[in-house]
Each structure stands twice: as C-alpha cells, then as structure tokens.
Amino acid sequence: MNRxxxxxxxxxxxxxxxxxxxxxxxxxxPRRPGARTEEYLVLPTMSRPVFLIPADRTGAAVALVRxxxxxxxxxxxxxxxxxxxxxxxxxxxxxxxxxxxGTEGLVAIVRRLVPExxxxxxxxxxxxxxxxxxxxxxxxxxxxxxxxxxxxxxGIDGLAAERDRLHELADRPVPGITPPPVxxxxxxDDAAVLCIGALAxxxxxxxxxxxxxxxxxxxxxxxxxxxxPFAETPLVRxxxxxxxxxAELTPDARWIVEELRRLVATRGTEPVAKASWxxxxxxxxxxxxxxxxxxxxxxxxEDDVLPGFDHLHYLAQTRRLRDGTDAAAENAWLADARRxxxxxxxxxxxxxxxxxxxxxxAVNVRFVADRVDDPAGPTDRQGWARPLVERLAGALS
Numbered sequence: 594m595n596r597x598x599x600x601x602x603x604x605x606x607x608x609x610x611x612x613x614x615x616x617x618x619x620x621x622x623p624r625r626p627g628a629r630t631e632e633y634l635v636l637p638t639m640s641r642p643v644f645l646i647p648a649d650r651t652g653a654a655v656a657l658v659r660x661x662x663x664x665x666x667x668x669x670x671x672x673x674x675x676x677x678x679x680x681x682x683x684x685x686x687x688x689x690x691x692x693x694x695g696t697e698g699l700v701a702i703v704r705r706l707v708p709e710x711x712x713x714x715x716x717x718x719x720x721x722x723x724x725x726x727x728x729x730x731x732x733x734x735x736x737x738x739x740x741x742x743x744x745x746x747x748g749i750d751g752l753a754a755e756r757d758r759l760h761e762l763a764d765r766p767v768p769g770i771t772p773p774p775v776x777x778x779x780x781x782d783d784a785a786v787l788c789i790g791a792l793a794x795x796x797x798x799x800x801x802x803x804x805x806x807x808x809x810x811x812x813x814x815x816x817x818x819x820x821x822p823f824a825e826t827p828l829v830r831x832x833x834x835x836x837x838x839x840a841e842l843t844p845d846a847r848w849i850v851e852e853l854r855r856l857v858a859t860r861g862t863e864p865v866a867k868a869s870w871x872x873x874x875x876x877x878x879x880x881x882x883x884x885x886x887x888x889x890x891x892x893x894x895e896d897d898v899l900p901g902f903d904h905l906h907y908l909a910q911t912r913r914l915r916d917g918t919d920a921a922a923e924n925a926w927l928a929d930a931r932r933x934x935x936x937x938x939x940x941x942x943x944x945x946x947x948x949x950x951x952x953x954x955a956v957n958v959r960f961v962a963d964r965v966d967d968p969a970g971p972t973d974r975q976g977w978a979r980p981l982v983e984r985l986a987g988a989l990s
Contacts (some may be wrong), residue, residue, distance in 0.1 A: 603639060607691060609726055609745065610645075610715055611698035612782060618692040623648075631700075633715065635689035642717050645691060650712035650731070699743050699786060703728050706777030706788045707739045730788075737791035739776055742892075749785040753778075755892045756787050762891075767814050769807040771887045792887040793880040804879070805937050807886045808903045812868035815896060823947055824861030827897035829853070832951075835958050839965065846961045852982050853954050859989050860947045868900040875910045898955070899948045901938040905930050906952070909977055918976025926977075946989060953982050 600619040611617055623632070633645035695701070700713050710730035717726055728741040744752040762772045777788040823829065832853055839846035872893025880887045908929050916922040927949070934945035960974045 603635070603642065603689065603691075606642070606717060607645075607693075609743070610700065610728075611693050612784070615694060615697045620690050620692070623690065629694070630692040631695040633691045633693075635691060639689040642689075645715035645717070647712045647714070648690065699726070699728060699741070699784060702779050702781060702784075702786045703730055703739075703741045703788060706741070706779060706786065710738065713741075728786075729791075739788050739791055740773075740889075742787045742789070744785045744787075745783055749780065749783075751892065752785050752787050755894075758891055758894050759789065765814075767807075768810050769804075769885055770811060771882065771885055772891060773889050789889070792889055793882065801881060803904060803907055803933075804881075804886050805904065805933075807888075808874065808907075811871060811903065812900050814869050815867075818867050820864030820866050822861060823863045823865050823951070824857045826865060826867065826899075828867075828899065828951060828955075829857060829861075831897070832954055832958060835962070836954075839958065839961050842965050843961065845964060846958070848979055849954060849957055849961065852979075852986055855986050856947070856950050856954065856989070859986075860943070860950070863943055863947045865899055865944055865947060867897050868902065869896045870894070870898050870902040870906075872903075872906075874903040874907050876907075893959070899951055901934045901940065901945075901948050902952050902955070904933055904937065905949065906956070908933070909956075913976055920980075923976060923981050946985070950982070950985050950989065953977060953985070957982065 603619055604617050607617055618630070632648040634648050634651070635642045636644045636646055693700075700715070703713050704710055707730045709732070711733040712731045714729045714731065715726055716729060726743050728743065729737055730739040730741065732738050742752055742755070756775055756778055759772055759775050762770075763774060771792065773789040773792050775787070776790055777786075779786045833850070836846055836849040836853060840850050871888065871891065872895060873890050874888065878888065878890045909926055912922055912926045912929075916925065930949050931942070931945050934940045934948055935942065938945075940948065957974065957978060960978070
C-alpha cells in the first residue's frame with residue numbers, strides 16, 4: 594500500500610523551488626492573518642502533489658487547470674472548478690498548504706522576469722535531468738502568459754542549450770513552425786530559470802493528421818547532404834558514447850551498447866542522410882494556427898539524426914496512448930513506420946529498417962538516462978524497449 598508522504602518529504606520536494614535556508618511551512622490549516630508569507634494549496638492531494646495553486650488566486654489557477662489539463666484529467670478539472678465556484682476550495686478539509694516568503698525562491702525569479710504575471714502556479718514533476726518543476730505564469734483570467742523551466746546543477750547546461758536553440762530558431766525560422774519566444778533567463782544560487790512565452794495550449798485535432806510537411810522542413814533546416822554509411826554517421830558515434838557512459842553507471846544500459854554494435858555490424862554500410870529532429874514531437878506538444886504548427890518543449894532537439902525520426906516518435910507515442918504497449922501495438926506501429934518512411938520520406942526498405950532500429954536505440958538511451966537521474970522511477974520501459982529492439986536486430990541479422 595502506498596503511504597502518503599510526510600511533511601518532511603513534501604518539504605524536500607519543494608526545496609527545488611525554495612532552497613534552504615528559505616523557511617517552508619506545510620500545514621492543513623490556513624496561514625495566520627497578517628503572516629508575511631504566500632500560501633499555496635497542494636492539489637489534488639498531498640499523496641499525489643501535482644499543482645501548488647496560490648490560495649488567493651484560486652479562480653485564475655483553476656481556470657488554468659480546466660483549460661490546460663482538462664483533456665488529460667477532466668475529472669480533476671471539473672472537481673476543482675466546482676469547489677472554487679462554491680467557495681470551498683480554500684476551506685477544503687485535508688488540503689495541504691504551503692507557506693513561503695513571497696520574495697525568495699524560483700517563484701520570485703519568475704515574477705521578476707514576467708512582471709505582468711498575476712499568479713504563478715507550481716507544477717511538480719519527477720526528478721529528471723536536474724529539473725523537477727515547471728512554473729506557469731497566469732494573467733488575472735487564468736490564461737497562461739509564460740512558462741518557466743527550472744534546472745539546478747548539471748541540468749543548467751541542458752536548459753541553456755534549449756535557450757540558445759530557441760534564440761536560433763527565432764533568428765532562422767523554420768517554415769511552418771512557430772516555437773515559443775524566450776522572455777527571460779536568470780541564474781541565481783545554482784538555479785537557472787528559462788521563461789518562454791505561452792503558445793496556444795490545445796491539442797491538435799486528430800483529424801488533421803501528422804504534420805509531415807512541417808517535419809520535413811525541420812528535418813532539412815540544415816540543408817541536404819549526400820548519404821553516408823550508417824556506421825560513419827555522427828548519430829552512431831553519439832549514441833555509442835552515450836550508451837557507454839550510461840553502462841558505467843547502470844547495467845540497464847549494457848544491452849544498448851551490444852545492440853548498437855550488432856546494428857552497426859549488420860547494417861553499417863547502409864547509406865543514410867542526416868537530418869534534424871525536435872525530439873518529442875507529439876500531439877500534446879503542439880497546436881495548429883492555420884497552416885502553421887505551434888510547437889513547444891524543444892529540450893530534446895538534435896541535429897545529425899536520420900530523416901523521419903520525428904514522424905516515428907509521433908506515431909509511437911500516439912499509438913502507446915491509444916492502444917497500449919503490448920506486442921500487437923508495437924507490430925501495428927512497425928507497419929505504420931515502414932509505410933510512412935517509404936512513402937512520406939522516400940526511403941528504401943533497407944534504409945527504413947535502419948532508421949527504425951536507430952530510433953529505438955536513441956529513445957532507449959534517453960529512457961535509461963532518465964532513470965539514472967530519477968532512481969525512484971520505473972526501471973523497465975513498457976513497450977518500444979529491449980524485446981522489440983532484439984526482435985528487429987534478429988530479423989536484420
């Protein structure tokens with residue numbers, strides 16, 4: 594049975610936002626009148642903290658939850674809206690409350706970078722790549738006006754790279770793609786905050802289909818290049834280095850090293866082109882504005898991958914969400930992947946097989962890296978993992 598976290602455990606999680614020695618008070622009682630602190634409600638529960646909502650801005654914050662998470666958590670959104678409408682949200686029994694100084698921590702940095710913010714919601718997440726939270730700045734009506742990605746320690750370099758990437762995309766736009774603008778950047782007390790403008794937070798309708806033209810535009814943003822033997826590509830060298838480094842930290846990466854070697858040994862002479870990819874292009878990271886694609890979350894962007902990676906990822910993630918992660922779902926994805934790589938990306942069957950195998954190695958390297966940064970998370974990836982990689986490798990041998 595899962596037990597609810599103690600106050601000390603919740604306080605420890607909040608130290609990413611308000612580091613020591615900033616005082617953090619966790620209570621189930623409202624703050625005392627006149628207290629010189631800001632109060633947040635921990636929702637939906639203390640045992641599953643997702644949002645910290647400013648207690649004096651519940652209307653705006655609930656509007657955010659309703660619009661931003663209503664598609665993925667409609668029951669939570671409706672319950673919060675009803676509680677707020679009846680004036681019960683702030684007085685709900687058992688709701689954990691966090692009291693912190695209003696002039697310190699990451700929230701204070703966001704307020705300085707986005708002075709027009711009426712409220713700032715803290716969205717807790719699992720620890721990965723040095724980042725544990727995203728802060729969201731709202732206007733008085735609860736509309737998102739900015740997101741703040743926050744990182745500490747080793748995660749700062751990755752966040753700075755995303756900042757530089759967004760600046761580059763603003764200077765050299767990709768036709769048909771609109772990334773979020775950079776609104777501000779700050780590094781204070783071993784913490785970095787990247788504030789970016791809020792794009793439309795609506796999922797692209799499924800009926801619109803995969804935005805293949807925009808994916809092509811991004812894939813070729815560095816220009817076209819003559820094919821290179823797969824074994825000689827920067828992608829293989831990068832994946833080999835990453836997998837080897839991870840294998841020294843965890844046995845979960847050792848199989849990836851061997852499977853990459855086997856892929857290179859069997860298909861290393863296959864000529865492939867180089868491309869760029871967003872790295873997490875999925876329906877919930879995008880919206881449509883006419884013919885243009887609004888696209889956020891660029892933290893996984895890379896050059897020197899293979900054409901079609903974004904398309905494969907889009908199909909894999911939507912298939913996982915819709916059909917699950919069993920072998921039947923994987924087989925359906927494989928059929929779709931082979932079809933689109935040949936028809937939409939003009940690859941030969943041999944090039945398509947190498948591209949699929951290389952994509953699977955790349956996403957499994959990412960998964961293992963996440964587990965190293967978050968040892969409390971699941972250690973076995975469900976679907977699109979070792980069994981499928983080994984099955985394809987056997988077929989390619």
